[in-house]
Amino acid sequence: MKKENDLMEKIISLCKRRGFVFPGSEIYGGLANSWDYGPLGVELKNNIKNLWWKRFVQQRDDMVGIDAALIMNPKVWEASGHLNEFTDLVIECKKCNTRYRDDLIPGKRCIKCGEKDFTEAKQFNLMLKTFLGPVEDKDSIVYFRPETAQAMFVDFKNVLETSRKKVPFGIAQIGKAFRNEITPGNFIFRTREFEQMEIEYFIEEKNWETSFEYWRSEMQIWMKEVLGLKEVHELEVAKDELAHYSKRTIDFEYEFPFGKKELYGLAYRTDFDLKNHYKDGAPYKEEGGEAFYPHVIEPTFGVDRSVLAVLCDSYQEEAERVVLKLKPQLAPYKVAVFPLLKNKPELVAKAREIYDDLKKDMMVAWDDRGNIGKRYFSQDEIGTPYCVTVDFDTLEKDDSVTVRDRDTMKQERIKIKDLIQFLKDHV
Ligand code: ATP
Numbered sequence: 001m002k003k004e005n006d007l008m009e010k011i012i013s014l015c016k017r018r019g020f021v022f023p024g025s026e027i028y029g030g031l032a033n034s035w036d037y038g039p040l041g042v043e044l045k046n047n048i049k050n051l052w053w054k055r056f057v058q059q060r061d062d063m064v065g066i067d068a069a070l071i072m073n074p075k076v077w078e079a080s081g082h083l084n085e086f087t088d089l090v091i092e093c094k095k096c097n098t099r100y101r102d103d104l105i106p107g108k109r110c111i112k113c114g115e116k117d118f119t120e121a122k123q124f125n126l127m128l129k130t131f132l133g134p135v136e137d138k139d140s141i142v143y144f145r146p147e148t149a150q151a152m153f154v155d156f157k158n159v160l161e162t163s164r165k166k167v168p169f170g171i172a173q174i175g176k177a178f179r180n181e182i183t184p185g186n187f188i189f190r191t192r193e194f195e196q197m198e199i200e201y202f203i204e205e206k207n208w209e210t211s212f213e214y215w216r217s218e219m220q221i222w223m224k225e226v227l228g229l230k231e232v233h234e235l236e237v238a239k240d241e242l243a244h245y246s247k248r249t250i251d252f253e254y255e256f257p258f259g260k261k262e263l264y265g266l267a268y269r270t271d272f273d274l275k276n277h278y279k280d281g282a283p284y285k286e287e288g289g290e291a292f293y294p295h296v297i298e299p300t301f302g303v304d305r306s307v308l309a310v311l312c313d314s315y316q317e318e319a320e321r322v323v324l325k326l327k328p329q330l331a332p333y334k335v336a337v338f339p340l341l342k343n344k345p346e347l348v349a350k351a352r353e354i355y356d357d358l359k360k361d362m363m364v365a366w367d368d369r370g371n372i373g374k375r376y377f378s379q380d381e382i383g384t385p386y387c388v389t390v391d392f393d394t395l396e397k398d399d400s401v402t403v404r405d406r407d408t409m410k411q412e413r414i415k416i417k418d419l420i421q422f423l424k425d426h427v
Helices: 002-018 039-058 074-079 149-154 156-163 205-226 272-277 303-314 345-359 372-381 392-398 416-426
Strands: 021-023 035-037 063-066 087-092 099-101 122-125 128-131 141-144 169-178 193-203 233-236 248-256 259-270 295-302 315-318 321-324 335-339 364-366 386-390 400-405 411-415
Touching: 002 021, 002 303, 002 315, 035 039, 039 063, 039 169, 039 193, 039 205, 039 303, 063 156, 074 141, 074 149, 074 272, 149 156, 149 169, 149 193, 149 272, 149 295, 156 169, 193 205, 193 303, 205 248, 205 259, 205 295, 248 303, 259 272, 259 303, 272 295, 295 303, 303 315, 321 372, 335 345, 335 372, 345 364, 345 386, 345 392, 345 416, 372 386, 386 416, 392 400, 392 411, 400 416, 411 416
Parallel strands: 063 169, 335 364, 335 386
Antiparallel strands: 021 035, 087 099, 087 122, 128 141, 169 193, 193 295, 233 248, 248 259, 259 295, 315 321, 386 400, 400 411
């Protein structure tokens, strides 16, 4: 386990040192495993979200998106079953009173004091509560959404009327969710505030198995081909462990340095949610047909767990360098531009010109510190796929630059006029 923890420590330290992820509220001592995405982290995270939106919304005819409020009418959570059912079992160490989620404590031994004597497990609701408005009484209690999903059900009729979609179709959303997790931890893996990318795909009941298989394969393609994850495992969730709304669930698990854990989930939610929200009658009807409650397949993707899996999967140590072998589409910077020497104004001016030009199309890094070797290694560590160097030959001979590839470390000369096209083709 020591080696794995070392890897996690290295990733956390790289994230902090290079500006991917910082401890939240750090100057005040942090806040219970909250994390902030820094300048590079926000790029990586946005790249993941944008690719997801493009693939699952923009490029499909059967999908539309929404962006709903984080705080919804509490009746939503009554109807969805979350107020009663969205619980985990909590146990408390009898010696030091530390609380744990019952299924997340290795060897049933208190991590803080080593004691093995715990209280009986009790149900603990994970909904994060607050008050809305100036009066703090029971009528002003509201909850931060614990999943983005419910808005897709609550807005179902509005979406249907405005988009004129027909079953099968889906509603997608990317946004924050909040859970009062008993044991947050493992860096950005389990936090109380996190982001989800979710799809509620509405179908006829008779097609649920085919649709489930279809989304299972779509999720595999996303994980392997878009994120580039080398290995993902599927876990069929046992019947007695299914969430209150699900008839079948598959967890997609990734081998994180701290163990094999859930990355994403795929659930068949039946017509549970629409039935609970539209008690006055079925919300879907086609011309000449009977009104009915569509059934739902739900592929759900955690954004932060995507970021973490991608970082763990791409982190490599080679001879004297650390390199993030990110898919170019995911990399925060697509290219870095350097003048060979920083005290030669003509080199700097030409490099600036190229930098400014590339910036119009992609995220570009600028570096003129130290020597070229150091600059390469600095870009390798943050996963920049290409580095472009302007040297004397650029100015005097061939109007070309040296382009160095992160993975092969090979260098080739490319004409400045062909550079943008080369980069567009490769990133
Ligand atoms: P777990 O068993 O790890 O608590 P879950 O089964 O409760 O997760 P879901 O309710 O299926 O999770 O949530 C959908 C997705 O949201 C998860 O697959 C995960 O990617 C993400 N997610 C859930 N809880 C958290 C959290 N506390 N921090 C970060 N991401 C989360």
